[in-house]
Amino acid sequence: xxxxxxxxxxxxxxxxxxxxxxxxxxxxxxxxxxxxxxxxxxxxxxxxxxxxxxxxxxxxxxxxxxxxxxxxxxxxxxxxxxxxxxxxxxxxxxxxxxxxxxxxxxxxxxxxxxxxxxxxxxxxxxxxxxxxxxxxxxxxxxxxxxxxxxxxxxxxxxxxxxxxxxxxxxxxxxxxxxxxxxxxxxxxxxxxxxxxxxxxxxxxxxxxxxxxxxxxxxxxxxxxxxxxxxxxxxxxxxxxxxxxxxxxxxxxxxxxxxxxxxxxxxxxxxxxxxxxxxxxxxxxxxxxxxxxxxxxxxxxxxxxxxxxxxxxxxxxxxxxxxxxxxxxxxxxxxxxxxxxxxxxxxxxxxxxxxxxxxxxxxxxxxxxxxxxxxxxxxxxxxxxxxxxxxxxxxxxxxxxxxxxxxxxxxxxxxxxxxxxxxxxxxxxxxxxxxxxxxxxxxxxxxxxx
Amino acid sequence: xxxxxxxxxxxxxxxxxxxxxxxxxxxxxxxxxxxxxxxxxxxxxxxxxxxxxx
Numbered sequence: 001x002x003x004x005x006x007x008x009x010x011x012x013x014x015x016x017x018x019x020x021x022x023x024x025x026x027x028x029x030x031x032x033x034x035x036x037x038x039x040x041x042x043x044x045x046x047x048x049x050x051x052x053x054x055x056x057x058x059x060x061x062x063x064x065x066x067x068x069x070x071x072x073x074x075x076x077x078x079x080x081x082x083x084x085x086x087x088x089x090x091x092x093x094x095x096x097x098x099x100x101x102x103x104x105x106x107x108x109x110x111x112x113x114x115x116x117x118x119x120x121x122x123x124x125x126x127x128x129x130x131x132x133x134x135x136x137x138x139x140x141x142x143x144x145x146x147x148x149x150x151x152x153x154x155x156x157x158x159x160x161x162x163x164x165x166x167x168x169x170x171x172x173x174x175x176x177x178x179x180x181x182x183x184x185x186x187x188x189x190x191x192x193x194x195x196x197x198x199x200x201x202x203x204x205x206x207x208x209x210x211x212x213x214x215x216x217x218x219x220x221x222x223x224x225x226x227x228x229x230x231x232x233x234x235x236x237x238x239x240x241x242x243x244x245x246x247x248x249x250x251x252x253x254x255x256x257x258x259x260x261x262x263x264x265x266x267x268x269x270x271x272x273x274x275x276x277x278x279x280x281x282x283x284x285x286x287x288x289x290x291x292x293x294x295x296x297x298x299x300x301x302x303x304x305x306x307x308x309x310x311x312x313x314x315x316x317x318x319x320x321x322x323x324x325x326x327x328x329x330x331x332x333x334x335x336x337x338x339x340x341x342x343x344x345x346x347x348x349x350x351x352x353x354x355x356x357x358x359x360x361x362x363x364x365x366x367x368x369x370x371x372x373x374x375x376x377x378x379x380x381x382x383x384x385x386x387x388x389x390x391x392x393x394x395x396x397x398x399x400x401x402x403x404x405x406x407x408x409x410x411x412x413x414x415x416x417x418x419x420x421x422x423x424x425x426x427x428x429x430x431x432x433x434x435x436x437x438x439x440x441x442x443x444x445x446x447x448x449x
Numbered sequence: 450x451x452x453x454x455x456x457x458x459x460x461x462x463x464x465x466x467x468x469x470x471x472x473x474x475x476x477x478x479x480x481x482x483x484x485x486x487x488x489x490x491x492x493x494x495x496x497x498x499x500x501x502x503x
Contacts, residue, residue: 189502190499190502191499191502204497204499286482287482287486290479290483290486291483291486293479294483297479308463309463311463320468320471323462323463323464323468323472324472324475324476326457326460326462326464327453327456327457327460327462327464327472327476328479329451329456332479332480332483335483335486335487335490336483337496337497338487338490338494338496338497339483339486339490340496340497341494341495341496341497341498341501342489342490342491342494344497344501344502345501397502398499398501399502423502
């Protein structure tokens, strides 16, 4: 069930929050041993909270669309009294004494946390093959990665454990797993959802947001995370007269043919639904990726430098990235931030021509676990760089970007579409995404496993 | 180009000999990509802040 459907059933007393929690816990007990989406399941606390929320509904208190809905939080997000590992051995027993601000907001909206999801160690990567808590598997093909770093959250939603899980996104860590797992992920405008109480990876690139089964679920969750609980309504699908820009440079280079075909079809669908589709040229997207990588490396190493003497407590890939970040001179970091400011001005001019960008979310479908390279026309590209090159630019710019499924490959793997807008235009993205989602007919599709 | 090994030694960065094969190409590629970008900056260009999101 979607959040909207479950919420309606709850308010009409056709189901209770306690039953929704029991169903979610049963699904996790049955299927998570193969997926490994969760690090911690908070069954007892979830049952107790469901009882409380059922009593509230019985007394006529309705907190809104998320009242009584089971959700999960990425384990990078601090939860009071529940260990929050960040996927790291360093924090294997870390139990925060307060909730992150977004957890507080979702709690106030009536959501029920049923557990903490697995992730790429310290969010510093995209495979979610965690050396300390085990690899997360893609629900569509257990031999493939779910993407990351919010891989457990996306896998938990795709498998139907919960209708929504929280994620964080520094270079694509919400949208990449959403794309690889066939669910919907929003990276909001920078600072729109509070990162207070979220363990940092890169201060000026970190974002928090929802991963949901549908655009509507992502929207309802996002509005709850920003504290608008009193006025939450489902965005109406609408593409009419929306000026959609198809990047003529960079975003359609080096794509797997099945991804290119599915996204081109999605662009045609947008036009058929009334959008004014036009090709546009963007400034230097490669430069955004260069400075985004450099800034992330430097900031992440700043955060974790104090643990550099504990090499054995890090996975080898993450430790290598932290070493690279240690070497970046302050002048390079500051120059990267200066280039970022210049590019931000140049890219903002795109909004004089269009309201929204439409592009692939990732250039490939989910790679196999352990795969380090993907191939494009015979040329190899590092899996991490390939997975992030279409998402990272929007972290650098701080623009909102939505990933939603737009098709499946011949091998049955989901293909992700990405919509990006000007700052604070999330509602427009949801309306456009909902219209496309209706047309694709893929909403809420669950793997047959 | 920067002598990354010398810089690491000066910084006392704990990079083991076997790790350089992974670290060095990343540093060299980033430096090669950043250099032309900063050459085009105006002297007065300040670093980005979240206020620059319009």
